[in-house]
Amino acid sequence: MNANSMCIACIIAKQEKQIRHFSDEAKKSEYMNQVLKLLYQYGKTESSPWLAEQVNQIYKSFWGSEEDYTLIKKKYNQLLLNREKEIEQQIHKSQDAIRECIKYVCAANYIDFSAVENVSEQTFETLLEKVSDEANEENLEEYANFRKDLEKAKKLVYFTDNCGEIVLDKVFIKCIKEVYPQLQITVIVRGENVINDATLEDAKEVGLTDIVSCIGNGNGAPGTVLKRLSKEAKQILLDADLIISKGQGNFESLFGEGLNPYYLFLCKCELFVRRFKLEQYKAVFMREERIGIDTK
Secondary structure, eight states: OOOOHHHHHHHHHHHHHHHTTOSOHHHHHHHHHHHHHHHHHHTTTSOHHHHHHHHHHHHHHHHOSOOOOHHHHHHHHHHHHHHHHHHHHHHHHSSOHHHHHHHHHHHHTTOOTTTOSSOOHHHHHHHHHTGGGGGGGSOHHHHHHHHHHHHHOSEEEEEOOBTTHHHHHHHHHHHHHHHOTTOEEEEEEBSSOOTTBOBHHHHHHTTGGGTSEEEEOSSOOSSOOGGGSOHHHHHHHHHOSEEEEESHHHHHHHTTSSOOOEEEEEOOSHHHHHHHTOOTTOEEEEEGGGOOOOOO
């Protein structure tokens, strides 16, 4: 899906804010001009995650390494690991564990240092506490379709998004494996460090690699850009008959590419609130073929 004008404006604003503390005004001006040149050249034909990866490369060439999110990632991974058993107990007390998992993994999609300007641990805890209240708002017809597709599927690809929430991805996948043991599941994470997105290191840290096959996607885009995937990741994706895609970045890069995933994410930024006509931090759970929105 090509970048929206709001996405382009957001990229520009974030880059200006990111370099504001540097003192060399001439260098800052040249940097912003290089970013604008890239956006002018590719903004009409490429997705926001593709553009973001290219902007990151420009940033590194001018300023060196970006902000290190290692400690933040470990913080949120540990936060969810500490809550994992408690949340699993809540899930298994429900009438339908898979349905309950969907609500939890959507709530955990809040942990996004790209789309959420100031990630708050308190806001995240509030979203988790409200999970049970979301039951009546869930699209039950779409959930029924999802269960039918799980029943028929042989190979499932699961795209993760951010650190922390990958713990609840693990819980979700464990539930799916218990109910549908015939499924061959492969999890695809980011191939390089990008913001607070989950990588193989995070998958190992939270124990996801102990229960399912995990691979990196071969690149550092904050999404799933098909032409940037490694040969291994692309082949596994093309062989799958069911795809679960977590997060806004994966939606922006996969929508319209002919794969028809089930998307799971929170509407975190103004663009997604407008697109889906939902309040901020409300969840979307739907297969692409049934998403009737204007993505321009």
